[in-house]
Amino acid sequence: MINTARRALRGIGLASVLALSLSLSLTACGGSSDDSGGDGANGAAGVEAALDKGGTLTVWAWEPTLKRVVKDFEAAHPKVKIKLVNAGTHDDQYTALQNAVSAGKGVPDVAQIEYYALGQFSLAKSISDLSGFGADKLADTYSPGPWNAVKSGKGVYALPMDSGPMALYYNKKVFDRHGIEVPDTWDGYVEAAKKLHEADPKVYITNDAGDAGFTTSMIWQAGGRPYQVDGTKVSIDFSDAGSTAYATTWQRLIDDKLLAPITSWSDEWYKGLADGTIATLATGAWMPANLMSGAPGGSGSWRVAPLPRWKTGEASSAENGGSALAVPEASGDKALAYAFIEYANAGAGVKSRIKEGAFPATTADLTSKDFLDTKFDYFGGQQANKVFSTSASEVADDWSYLPFQVYANSVFNDTVGKAYASGTRLIQGLADWQKASRTYGTDQGFTVSE
Known part of the structure; x- marks a missing residue:
């Protein structure tokens, strides 16, 4: 991520x-x-x-x-x-x-x-x-x-x-080689992660060393709304069902060591994307240009699928970036x-x-025939914009960021990020992030409630 x-x-x-x-x-x-x-x-x-x-x-x-x-x-x-x-x-x-x-x-x-x-x-x-x-x-x-x-x-x-409706980028050749279905739910994603790593210990379903933007996007898709903002009145609460669903599911990947401990945007990351040792990315629709320029060796191997769902059959997505x-x-x-x-x-x-x-944020362009019919050589000729456009239409429009989100994100690694490097549980990390953000907001004069 x-x-x-x-x-x-x-x-x-x-x-x-x-x-x-x-x-x-x-x-x-x-x-x-x-x-x-x-x-x-x-x-x-x-x-x-x-x-x-x-x-x-x-x-x-x-x-x-x-x-x-x-x-x-x-x-x-x-x-x-x-x-x-x-x-x-x-x-x-x-x-x-x-x-x-x-x-x-x-x-x-x-x-x-x-x-x-x-x-x-x-x-x-x-x-x-x-x-x-x-x-x-x-x-x-x-x-x-x-x-x-x-x-x-x-x-x-x-x-x-621009916009960043999320999708699942996946290495089709890797999945096909091991006879594993591309997951359409996050529970299925965890199971696919296990199967991939068992089939080839060098392959990880994705990398993740902890990232605030990815975490909030996942909670957004899961229906969590930890931030409520009304001018200088804010509430911060990561105990809702969406936050819990994300933390519980992602904890399984951490516990079983199914996440490549590689920092995104590093040379090692691009190498993993190119050679298939990193098999998926769940991120925004702006990613194709980065794959083309940073991991040209993966051209033809990768495809795009809808973001896995938290519940089978539901239509939900989120923005990332x-x-x-x-x-x-x-x-x-x-x-x-x-x-x-x-x-x-x-x-x-x-x-x-x-x-x-x-990647546009304008609905006319997101739904235009020329845009939707664009074929991506990198994705084996797939018309990937159709996946991205559908994702954009499935993003709930009631998400809020804090008026001091930049600060909150800056302390993510000191709180939630510990779950990737120590025995801290993601649930506890979110509670610590919540506490740190509440304290900062109160100290700066905001009215902060739970």
Whole structure:
């Protein structure tokens, strides 16, 4: 499973939220020299006026397909110039963004933010509610999981850029060689793991050294909802049935040593994917490009199947990964910034990004014939997008992340992660994670309940 080795973005507690809100009321120092920003009251007309006037936007993003989008947008709107800046990936950028907002200078006009991290910025009012520009009318444009992630209360604080509906990637040649059925339930997955490892001790059904994002995705699919968020009121409770189902099932894999103790994204991991000693991955629909580039030796051996179910016959999935484009409150030209993110994430830019290898969050593209009929040579000519598209439609839209999820994820290895390296049980690890997250939230001024 995926281990991104994230570093903590601390200091995003309620105290920092209040400080950021105050600093934002005193400054509007975005990347644009034009001070025609606003609250979106002029809606679509204001966006068109901003495009006619033109200006310069600074966009902070690490996603490579945006390079093509920027070129196409500038060609369509010659008066607009865009500075695309990689200010660091993931938490590195979030730290830089928070520092810029606090300093009141150097804030970009657009920022890429992952779904799990959006809450901390929307609560701090450091990113804009885009409803006034018409973003609230785009609900039907996106699949349920990503759209739910960009909303907070009645506000819409970003537009989804991509999505990560989960599927089971499996090495067909390995399963066929040992005469083992591809599992359609998680109980069946455990049994397949045993059979594979008994048939060839070098083969593991998957690798997992402990990862917060994978754990929350699995709980999400199982129906667990450990996080409930209402502004600064949050509850954290990993004792629900979904969390217990995940912990109990995954503990069986740990106890029987059926998980390869290999860190994802390492050279050893890619080697295992290429040679079949790692036989499956349960992860997001963005994975194909990584397999093609990182494990070319596995081409033709791998296929894609629906994510195993917790109960036979149920239709359930979850998101794993994905990000959005937001407009910081301190942008000097919010209308122009919104014009760009709508183009990139809901307009012509979406097809450009798909051609570059991105997986969309837009329902029209997820259900289009061209998209669904795309054949993947890596997967033996399989039309894998059909599996991904179905998965996207089966994601429940009532999942919430904590407004300090980045911090919570940073202490995962100190709590749940111990189950992979010691005798700690996953159930206990989740309880420890719950306690650490509750303590942090309370210390930062949130009202935390069970």
